[in-house]
Amino acid sequence: MKSVVISLAMLCTSVYATVDFYQVGGPAEVCDPSNGMRYKFFYDLKYTWLAAKDACALDSGVLAKIDDSDLHKRFRRYINSENDIKNPMGGGYWFGLNDRLVEGSFVFIDDTPLSYDGWSSRKVGKKTVTQPNNNVQKDCHGQDCGQLWQFPKKRNKNATWHFDDAYCLDKKSFICMYENGCSDE
Ligand SMILES: [Ca+2]
Ligand SMILES: [Ca+2]
Numbered sequence: 001m002k003s004v005v006i007s008l009a010m011l012c013t014s015v016y017a018t019v020d021f022y023q024v025g026g027p028a029e030v031c032d033p034s035n036g037m038r039y040k041f042f043y044d045l046k047y048t049w050l051a052a053k054d055a056c057a058l059d060s061g062v063l064a065k066i067d068d069s070d071l072h073k074r075f076r077r078y079i080n081s082e083n084d085i086k087n088p089m090g091g092g093y094w095f096g097l098n099d100r101l102v103e104g105s106f107v108f109i110d111d112t113p114l115s116y117d118g119w120s121s122r123k124v125g126k127k128t129v130t131q132p133n134n135n136v137q138k139d140c141h142g143q144d145c146g147q148l149w150q151f152p153k154k155r156n157k158n159a160t161w162h163f164d165d166a167y168c169l170d171k172k173s174f175i176c177m178y179e180n181g182c183s184d185e
Contacts, residue, residue, distance in 0.1 A: 038177070044173075
């Protein structure tokens with residue numbers, strides 16, 4: 001009997017790998033059945049990256065870690081499925097990604113290095129502009145903080161929410177992540 005239960009549990013785990021976020025207490029708060037994490041979308045606020053990091057800590061969370069293609073897809077699908085969430089006040093969502101310590105070495109809040117390429121790449125005229133580009137036009141220190149970018153913002157076209165390095169002092173909406181609050185049943 002025990003082995004049947006275990007194999008059923010394994011089956012459920014593999015099925016859940018493709019299941020989308022489900023809401024807990026409203027559209028701005030979701031659980032991911034694949035990793036058991038809870039996420040909150042602070043779509044109606046906009047803070048600098050450091051202030052967003054502090055706001056997550058005050059709420060007993062951290063800026064979200066998005067480090068694989070499946071999780072990134074779940075975020076992209078979920079954001080575009082909810083009107084409020086897909087129109088964040090800050091024009092994008094800060095998450096935990098940053099290269100503040102060593103230029104070009106992107107890490108998350110827990111200092112693990114980025115191992116997945118979710119970066120934006122788009123055509124501008126005949127050129128392809130690929131992120132991260134550490135743009136220095138507005139700030140000589142460049143861009144060291146990672147956002148899920150609300151691009152393209154054209155009417156009736158969903159953003160792709162790819163990664164972009166942005167100016168840490170820009171004010172953006174943000175996504176916090178929590179290890180508790182999702183039932184593991
Ligand atoms: Ca940078
Ligand atoms: Ca950039």
